[in-house]
Amino acid sequence: MGKVLADVFETELIRLQCYEGLDENKSLYEWNYQKQLLKIQIDKKSGSTGQLETDLFSPDYLLERPLLKAIQADRKVVLLIDEVDKSDDEFEAFLFEVLSDFQVSVPELGTIRARHIPIVILTSNSERELSDGLKRRCVYLYLDFPGIEREIEIIRARVPEAGERLTAEIARAVNYIRQNPEIRKKPSISETLDWTRTLVSLNRDRLESSDVDHTLNFLLKSRADQRVFREKIGSDSLVKNC
Amino acid sequence: MNTIICHIPESLENNIIRFVYLLRVEGLRIGNSEVIDALQALQLVPLDEREKVKTSLKVTLIKKAADYGLFESTFDLFFTSPEIREGLRKLRQEKVEEQTKQLKEAGEVLSFRGEKMNLSEVEKTVYSYMPEKEKKRLMDFLEMNESRDTLQRDYRPFLESLVKGRLRFWHKQLHQEIEKDKVSPDLGDEDLNSIRDAAAGSGQGGSAILTEDMQHIARKDLPRATALIRKMARLLVTRISRRFRHSKRRRALDLRSTIRFSIQYGGVPFRLRYKSRRVKKPRLLLLCDVSGSMIRYAGFVLQFIYGLNTAVQRIESFVFSENLERVTPYFQQGQSFESTMAAVVKESDVWGGGTSLHKALHTLLMKYEDELTRNTIIIIVSDTRTIRHQEALIELQRPKGKVKEILWLNTLPLDEWDNYSTVTAFQKLANMFPCNTLADLERVMSRKLLAG
Numbered sequence: 236m237g238k239v240l241a242d243v244f245e246t247e248l249i250r251l252q253c254y255e256g257l258d259e260n261k262s263l264y265e266w267n268y269q270k271q272l273l274k275i276q277i278d279k280k281s282g283s284t285g286q287l288e289t290d291l292f293s294p295d296y297l298l299e300r301p302l303l304k305a306i307q308a309d310r311k312v313v314l315l316i317d318e319v320d321k322s323d324d325e326f327e328a329f330l331f332e333v334l335s336d337f338q339v340s341v342p343e344l345g346t347i348r349a350r351h352i353p354i355v356i357l358t359s360n361s362e363r364e365l366s367d368g369l370k371r372r373c374v375y376l377y378l379d380f381p382g383i384e385r386e387i388e389i390i391r392a393r394v395p396e397a398g399e400r401l402t403a404e405i406a407r408a409v410n411y412i413r414q415n416p417e418i419r420k421k422p423s424i425s426e427t428l429d430w431t432r433t434l435v436s437l438n439r440d441r442l443e444s445s446d447v448d449h450t451l452n453f454l455l456k457s458r459a460d461q462r463v464f465r466e467k468i469g470s471d472s473l474v475k476n477c
Numbered sequence: 478m479n480t481i482i483c484h485i486p487e488s489l490e491n492n493i494i495r496f497v498y499l500l501r502v503e504g505l506r507i508g509n510s511e512v513i514d515a516l517q518a519l520q521l522v523p524l525d526e527r528e529k530v531k532t533s534l535k536v537t538l539i540k541k542a543a544d545y546g547l548f549e550s551t552f553d554l555f556f557t558s559p560e561i562r563e564g565l566r567k568l569r570q571e572k573v574e575e576q577t578k579q580l581k582e583a584g585e586v587l588s589f590r591g592e593k594m595n596l597s598e599v600e601k602t603v604y605s606y607m608p609e610k611e612k613k614r615l616m617d618f619l620e621m622n623e624s625r626d627t628l629q630r631d632y633r634p635f636l637e638s639l640v641k642g643r644l645r646f647w648h649k650q651l652h653q654e655i656e657k658d659k660v661s662p663d664l665g666d667e668d669l670n671s672i673r674d675a676a677a678g679s680g681q682g683g684s685a686i687l688t689e690d691m692q693h694i695a696r697k698d699l700p701r702a703t704a705l706i707r708k709m710a711r712l713l714v715t716r717i718s719r720r721f722r723h724s725k726r727r728r729a730l731d732l733r734s735t736i737r738f739s740i741q742y743g744g745v746p747f748r749l750r751y752k753s754r755r756v757k758k759p760r761l762l763l764l765c766d767v768s769g770s771m772i773r774y775a776g777f778v779l780q781f782i783y784g785l786n787t788a789v790q791r792i793e794s795f796v797f798s799e800n801l802e803r804v805t806p807y808f809q810q811g812q813s814f815e816s817t818m819a820a821v822v823k824e825s826d827v828w829g830g831g832t833s834l835h836k837a838l839h840t841l842l843m844k845y846e847d848e849l850t851r852n853t854i855i856i857i858v859s860d861t862r863t864i865r866h867q868e869a870l871i872e873l874q875r876p877k878g879k880v881k882e883i884l885w886l887n888t889l890p891l892d893e894w895d896n897y898s899t900v901t902a903f904q905k906l907a908n909m910f911p912c913n914t915l916a917d918l919e920r921v922m923s924r925k926l927l928a929g
Contacts, residue, residue, distance in 0.1 A: 272747060361542075370540040371510050374518075377542040416704045417813070463813065 237315035237356050244354070247308065250315045251301040253322040259329060263339055265298045292343040302333055303347070311351040319369075320359040327369050334372045381424065383410050389424060394431045404442040405431050407477040412454070417463045422454045429453045442477060444470035489524070490516065496555050497538065499669050503547055503676070511538050527556070547676075554672045565671035572660055572674065579605035586616065587640065590623060594637050600644045606651045615643060652690070690890065690913055691777050703814075705915055706780045759854050759881065761785070761792045764841070766859035767825070768798035768832040774888040774912075778858045779821070781918065783814050793848050796821070797837035798830035803845070834863040838872035853880040857907065860888045861899040873906045886912035886921060 241248035251262055271291050290296075299307065305314040319327070333339055337349035357373060359365060381389060386406040390397060397405070405427065413421045422430075430453040439446055447470035455461050493515060497507050518533040531552055539548050554565070583601035587594045596604075604612065622636060648655070661673040691702075734750035763782055767775040775796070782794050794804045807821050822828050842849075849855075855876060863869055877883060885907035887900065894900045894911075903909065910921045 268749070269747060272745060276745070367506070367508075367540075371508055373540075374514065374536045375540040376536050377545065379542075459813070466813075 236358075237313050237317075240354060240356070241313040244311065244313065246310055247312045248315060249301050249305045249308070249312050249353075250317060253316060253318050253320075253326070255321060255323060257322045257326055259326075260300070262300050262326070262329075263302045264300055264341060266292070266343075267296045267298050271296050294344070297341075297344075303339060305353045305355075306333070306337065306339060306347060306349040308351065308353070312353045314353040314355045316355065316357045318360060319357045320362045320365060324366065327366055331368055331372065334369070380410075380413055380421065383407055386410065386424070386427060390427065390431055393428050394435060397431050397435050398440040400441050401434060401439060402431070404474075404477045405434070408442060408447070408473050409454070411473060411476055412464065412468065415463065415468060417467060418455070418460050420455070420457055420460055426454050426456075442474050444474045447473055489519070493519070493534075495666065495669060496534075496551070498664075499555060499672060500538065500548065500551055502664060502669075502673070503551065505539070505544055505547065507538050511540075514538075530556075550676055551672070554675050562668060562671070565675050566667055569660065569667075569671040569674050572658070576602070576605075576658075576660055587619070589619060589633060589636060594640060596641070596644070599648070600641060602655060603644045603648045603651060606655055607647050611647065615640065689915075691774050691888070691915065691918075702777065702915060703780055706777060706784060706918075760848070760850065760852055762848055762853050762855045762880075763792065763794045764801075764837065764855065764857045764859075765794070765796050766798065766832060766834075766857075767796045767828050769829050770832075770862065771858075771860060771888065772829060774858070774860075776818075777915075777918075778886075778912075779818065780814060783808055783817060793845070795837075795841065795845075796825060796827060797832075797834070798827040799833050799836065800827055801837040801840040801844075802827050832859070832863040833865065833869075834859065835865050835868035835872045838869060838876075842872065842875055849876050849879045851879070851881060855880055855883045856886065857883065858886045858888065858912065861885075861897060861903050863899065866899045866902060870902055870906065873903070877906055883907040884921075885909040886918070888912055 237248050237250065274291060274296075297303075301314070305312050316330070319330075334355060337352050338346050340346050357369075380386075383406045386409065387402055390402045390406060394402075409422050409427045409430075412418060430450060433450050433453050434442075434446060437446065437450075451461060451464065451470075455464055494512065497512050497515075501507055515534050515537040518537050519530065522529040522533050524530060534552065535545070535548055539545060580598060580601045583604040584593055584596070587596060587601070587604060604615075607615070619636075619640070622632075661670060664670055664673070729752045731750045731752040735746050735748075738748055738750055739746040765775055765778050765782065779796075782792065785792055792805070792808075794808060796802050796804050802825055804821050804825070807817050807824075810817070812820070873883070883906065885903060887894070887909050889897065889900065889911075890913045891911040900909070911917045912921055
């Protein structure tokens with residue numbers, strides 16, 4: 236979605252991948268400590284220490300991380316903050332300032348305001364509930380699994396080499412598997428695409444139960460889910476229903 | 478997104494505010510800034526395109542996928558033709574009149590020696606829903622007592638409590654039917670009142686299951702309820718593991734390591750080394766009441782335990798009724814939930830028995846004392862109804878000082894807590910939370926349990 240938006244607006248996509256332990260240093264800015272130390276060592280040897288203190292905390296020694304980069308960009312960019320649910324609560328609170336006022340505070344330099352307010356997209360896999368404060372600053376869009384027709388369109392667009400019949404059967408099969416409440420990790424769209432590519436590379440133009448058995452691991456990624464599939468759905472029944 | 482709203486026709490603005498009010502009454506949390514966002518969004522879409530208006534309102538007002546169902550049904554009922562609105566108004570009016578009539582009748586019929594019984598509105602409503610045969614039986618009973626002239630004066634309260642007991646029984650049986658027909662409280666706006674009634678009658682997608690008493694969840698909704706529980710368990714698991722993992726964050730400078738490391742740079746601390754704080758994971762110990770009255774809840778709660786067990790190693794699970802039984806091994810075999818449950822029920826000696834919490838706690842302390850550490854959180858799932866509760870209180874006091882916390886998930890609805898002395902008694906020793914609906918379970922698991 237971020238890539239498409241960046242294409243539409245003909246601008247740059249800046250991506251920040253969230254993970255546990257992500258903090259301001261890695262997302263906003265960091266002082267280039269090593270460069271600062273080298274500068275001190277050089278100046279010590281050459282004997283010039285006059286402007287040193289001011290110089291060391293100038294933008295030259297600042298390592299821009301994605302958030303600062305997005306705010307300081309010369310044009311409106313798309314900022315993708317990916318999987319924000321993987322970050323910690325403290326980082327979420329820190330995002331408040333960025334997302335409400337589009338400004339950040341660097342103690343040594345003062346407040347830096349955005350030159351152009353970026354288009355910000357936050358994604359979440361709902362591994363945890365996001366705070367009300369963060370949600371209040373966003374528009375919320377829940378993307379459910381696509382319906383059969385929509386998934387056929389997606390497969391056609393991304394794997395055009397797959398035949399019409401195979402495409403339709405795959406879309407129906409994946410939809411059928413997703414309906415089973417016992418499947419814990421329901422196959423995502425990217426897994427549907429992987430499965431389609433696999434079947435295409437095997438030169439298949441329709442879904443056969445033996446192929447389903449052999450390529451199931453492209454679709455279901457846990458032993459428990461594969462067992463549920465074999466016991467409760469079965470490849471013969473899947474092919475028959477698609 | 479906080480500029481002043483202008484150019485919105487006043488009627489539309491009013492409508493949106495009333496619509497939001499209705500959603501808030503239904504329990505959705507919508508702040509003023511969301512309303513401002515919604516009104517701003519409406520300036521950008523053509524108002525005659527229903528789907529675009531709906532999507533704009535949905536993405537700006539609703540911030541939780543579980544609330545989509547409620548939003549959709551409320552939107553469809555609120556933004557409808559004047560004819561349908563008029564129909565809904567009439568329907569409510571008729572319903573109100575009918576129920577007033579029924580209440581009046583029940584009040585008059587349920588009397589003893591010419592004097593009306595002291596019954597609440599709910600009790601009178603229950604009477605009006607009872608099958609005719611049962612109504613007649615109750616009336617015959619009253620009549621039979623009426624004709625006995627040897628009765629003492631204080632017989633009346635006794636008789637009244639008998640009638641109330643009967644009505645309570647029927648309330649449980651007819652709960653769903655009564656709730657479906659219930660006239661919602663007056664919001665001071667006839668339109669909103671009638672929309673609420675219509676929404677309650679139709680059921681509201683995902684939210685309805687969440688707020689339904691777990692005991693009453695219909696069989697056809699079980700797979701959805703199961704899926705919801707699994708999702709909750711997954712959320713909890715990720716939170717537990719996230720919260721209590723060793724921190725990789727830079728907490729404090731490790732001076733010793735930094736100096737040692739800087740020797741290679743001639744003593745210049747070129748790379749700083751940091752210490753990270755170790756946080757212990759809590760040990761969860763679950764005690765689940767599987768006595769006769771708790772079976773339906775226990776099914777859901779064990780689903781939840783199953784979900785947790787598949788991802789977290791350190792959960793000790795026990796079931797109890799007349800005694801205690803350790804069920805942890807069943808959950809560790811990697812079987813499906815159905816096979817696990819079948820094995821538990823088949824092998825268990827305590828499934829469906831009476832409740833002796835004191836005995837269960839005694840066994841826990843005798844046999845599994847090692848499990849009770851300063852890092853253990855005990856979670857008891859029970860309706861507090863047990864025999865010899867005084868002894869159970871004494872037994873519960875013993876682990877109280879040893880463990881980190883005792884949480885009690887009470888499956889009795891919150892408004893019934895005052896009716897049971899055991900609830901008040903156990904509340905003194907455990908942090909008790911209502912766990913009557915899936916929404917309760919979600920709330921407890923996402924906030925209270927993890928706050929510790």
